[in-house]
Amino acid sequence: MTRLSKKTSISELIVFRHDWTSAEVRLILEKPLIELLWQAQHVHRIANPGYKVQLASLLSVKTGGCEEDCAYCPQSMHNSSDVNMYPELEVKTVLQRAKAAKDAGADRFCMGWAWREIREGKDFEAMLLMVKGVRELGLEACVTAGMLTDKQACRLAEAGLTAYNHNLDTSPENYGQIISTRTYQDRLETLQRVRAAGITLCCGGIIGMGESIADRASLLTVLANLDPHPESVPINALVAVEGTPLEDLSCIDPIEMVRMVATARIIMPKSRVRLSAGREQLGRAAQILCLQAGADSIFYGDTLLTTANPAVAEDRELLSEAGVQVSWGQAQ
Ligand code: SAM
Ligand code: DTB
Ligand code: SF4
Numbered sequence: 001m002t003r004l005s006k007k008t009s010i011s012e013l014i015v016f017r018h019d020w021t022s023a024e025v026r027l028i029l030e031k032p033l034i035e036l037l038w039q040a041q042h043v044h045r046i047a048n049p050g051y052k053v054q055l056a057s058l059l060s061v062k063t064g065g066c067e068e069d070c071a072y073c074p075q076s077m078h079n080s081s082d083v084n085m086y087p088e089l090e091v092k093t094v095l096q097r098a099k100a101a102k103d104a105g106a107d108r109f110c111m112g113w114a115w116r117e118i119r120e121g122k123d124f125e126a127m128l129l130m131v132k133g134v135r136e137l138g139l140e141a142c143v144t145a146g147m148l149t150d151k152q153a154c155r156l157a158e159a160g161l162t163a164y165n166h167n168l169d170t171s172p173e174n175y176g177q178i179i180s181t182r183t184y185q186d187r188l189e190t191l192q193r194v195r196a197a198g199i200t201l202c203c204g205g206i207i208g209m210g211e212s213i214a215d216r217a218s219l220l221t222v223l224a225n226l227d228p229h230p231e232s233v234p235i236n237a238l239v240a241v242e243g244t245p246l247e248d249l250s251c252i253d254p255i256e257m258v259r260m261v262a263t264a265r266i267i268m269p270k271s272r273v274r275l276s277a278g279r280e281q282l283g284r285a286a287q288i289l290c291l292q293a294g295a296d297s298i299f300y301g302d303t304l305l306t307t308a309n310p311a312v313a314e315d316r317e318l319l320s321e322a323g324v325q326v327s328w329g330q331a332q
Pocket of ligand 2: 058074110112144165167204205234235236239276277304305306307308
């Protein structure tokens with residue numbers, strides 16, 4: 001545990017490292033809560049002076065029927081969840097939704113496809129038009145659509161894509177319990193392709209899937225050892241959806257989310273830590289603690305991909321009560 005002597009200066013608490021061990025990260029994750037919060041808040045304020053909380057809006061462009069067998073996901077064809085499989089949304093519809101998100105105050109627009117990987121053809125051409133259109137609205141554009149090739153990553157970069165979301169989801173040790181149809185290595189290679197094309201990385205994971213504290217520390221270690229750190233790190237709490245193998249898991253203790261956020265903040269001082277799925281179950285007080293622990297983004301809008309998110313009015317009230325600065329529609 002970092003002991004603060006009278007001589008320890010606050011700036012010494014901020015380190016940019018890519019050689020963390022899981023044991024070191026676990027020590028942070030399990031610190032006495034008040035000390036953990038104190039340290040995370042100091043790192044955040046010093047690493048990100050004048051920070052603003054970013055509002056990211058999410059839209060499912062292609063919903064359901066995915067070939068992967070992710071145990072948490074209602075969109076997997078291996079699971080029997082009842083998701084509405086609308087036809088893939090058209091470019092015009094997506095851009096109308098992006099404009100509405102901007103008008104509601106979002107400055108990042110994230111689009112999801114329930115795909116194992118991106119395939120060539122009209123759907124990919126439409127994705128490129130959506131990215132271009134979202135950027136022309138003055139919003140950051142993020143896509144999450146599974147694995148991709150180097151060429152597809154370059155074309156997305158040329159279309160102006162700001163970020164590609166591809167999560168590691170859990171630790172390498174626990175991964176086999178959750179997904180069998182693609183490997184951890186596949187995921188790491190996708191992340192490298194995105195980086196090589198010059199697109200920023202949005203990469204995080206999920207807690208509450210029955211993993212141990214060691215697994216959480218291990219996931220955070222892999223994330224922090226990516227060099228550079230992912231620009232955004234979404235931390236999701238499992239939304240246990242009926243019809244998935246994880247449907248009966250109970251909600252995490254909200255403080256566990258606070259600990260994940262604080263640890264991510266400490267070991268990845270400048271990354272945007274996004275409070276992602278599961279906010280409905282967290283409650284107001286824990287969300288405010290997460291903001292204090294260094295979360296500087298939320299998904300904003302009444303739905304995530306297929307599940308509910310807190311209502312916009314509720315979030316506005318929460319952010320105002322927390323007294324954080326928000327970057328209302330300021331992306332360029
Ligand atoms: N198919 C693409 C992929 O897997 O990369 C993109 C969409 S996928 C739904 C994006 C991420 O959402 C997953 O990697 C996972 O971390 C998160 N997610 C999906 N279902 C979730 C659930 N029920 N609870 C929490 N997070 C979830
Ligand atoms: C991320 O890490 N969480 C978001 C976004 N990236 C794509 C998705 C959460 C999905 C939650 C379940 C659903 O709504 O289907
Ligand atoms: Fe498919 Fe993504 Fe869901 Fe896995 S998380 S089943 S890859 S949509």
